[in-house]
Amino acid sequence: MPPKLQSLALGKTYGTLDVLRGIDAAVADGEFISIVGPSGCGKTTFLRIVAGLETASSGSVQIDGQVITGPGTDRGFVFQTDSLLPWRTVFDNAMVGPEIAGRANDATKAKTRDLLKLVGLQGFENYFPRQLSGGMRQRVNLARALAVDPRILLMDEPFSALDAQTREIMQTELLRIWEQGRKTALFVTHQIDEAVYLSDRVFVFARRPGRIQEIVPIDLPRPRPLSIKRTPAFVALVDHIWGLIEEDVRSSVLNAET
Ligand SMILES: Nc1ncnc2c1ncn2[C@@H]1O[C@H](COP(=O)(O)OP(=O)(O)OP(=O)(O)O)[C@@H](O)[C@H]1O
Ligand SMILES: [Mg+2]
Structure with missing residues (x-):
């Protein structure tokens, strides 16, 4: 099947700031993708380009083979705030x-x-x-x-303002809703266990410029009870992803300017 969503050598600059460079990725119809990465690596920018709220500086993002030129009802957006x-x-x-x-x-x-x-x-x-x-x-x-x-659901840290318990409930609720409609989902989060719990694959972004460092397949069975978070397979995936971004996160926290 051709991909539902495809990013082809996508680049984005703001003035001299190189925010995204060479983002190549394909997302299948009905797939749940999470995007993790340090603050400032361009996650929101990427989502806004897919939403059609922001334009690409180079390359393109396509939906069903058509280059995105603006917002549309085929995409629903849940903002962080x-x-x-x-x-x-x-x-x-x-x-x-x-x-x-x-x-x-x-x-x-x-x-x-x-x-x-x-x-x-x-x-x-x-x-x-x-x-x-x-x-x-x-x-x-x-x-x-x-x-x-919408066929595509774009979510930018939708649960970040919630307490830990509410957040876990929202994660299970989101999966329940997603399993009913099997929409294509792009979900940005800072919480790695949330990304692993929800996703079919996790896109790990690196910064300066923002790019995909690794795509991690999450081969955990569905439906997923919350108790899956305590299994060795789950913990190993979280550890692996954390290992990928640890250095990046450290340097972005230590260098106040991002
Ligand atoms: N409209 C804009 N004009 C200029 N620079 C921008 C604009 N939007 C974003 N940027 C810059 O692009 C970079 C990436 O920002 P973005 O919001 O995409 O990061 P992020 O990965 O979502 O970060 P966070 O995890 O903190 O939400 C940052 O350096 C930011 O300052
Ligand atoms: Mg953001």
């Missing part, structure tokens, strides 16, 4: 995508209600963001990204 509109209810926030796409009708409204149920927010449709916990807000963000029924 909570991007809910405070004056809109949970339901109205989740409906933003269909509205922008000019598809706010009875069918999409019913689907959005189903999605809110799927992410565990049934009964909270008329709440405002300020009345929700951080975990609940991230669920709304996820429902909103899913509401346009």
Whole structure:
């Protein structure tokens, strides 16, 4: 099968800053990919180029063989920071995508209600963001990204603001939702065990310039219970990836300028 998503010698510069260079990768339809790497290695930039919010400086990213030229409803984006509109209810926030796409009708409204149920927010449709916990807000963000029924789901550290327990629950929830729709997923995280737990493959980025250092296949069976995190195979994968980025992370932490 041809790849769903393909990055071909992708490069990105901001002025003299060489942010991404020579990113070559193919992602199959329905694959779950995580991207890890030190701060400033270009993970968000890469995701924004795939989302069509940022343009490539050289090379290209293609979806189904077509070069990306802008945003589209084939891609849903969950940002790192909570991007809910405070004056809109949970339901109205989740409906933003269909509205922008000019598809706010009875069918999409019913689907959005189903999605809110799927992410565990049934009964909270008329709440405002300020009345929700951080975990609940991230669920709304996820429902909103899913509401346009994108084939590709782009997530930039979606769980970073959550406490450890909520985060683990969100990981299992995300896998449950993903297993139902088998969307192609790109998931950026700083937590290596999260990347291993969720993914079919992990792209390990290195910085200066941002590039793919190694692609690590995660051959763990699915469905994955949380207890898989304590198995030797899981721990070995986490150790391997940590070994790849340790030096990079150390130097990015020690050199305040990134
Ligand atoms: N709009 C922009 N203009 C200029 N430089 C930018 C812009 N966006 C990002 N950069 C630079 O590109 C580099 C990569 O940034 P990016 O946000 O992609 O990193 P990241 O891997 O997501 O980091 P983090 O893990 O901290 O989120 C950084 O040096 C950043 O300063
Ligand atoms: Mg980032």
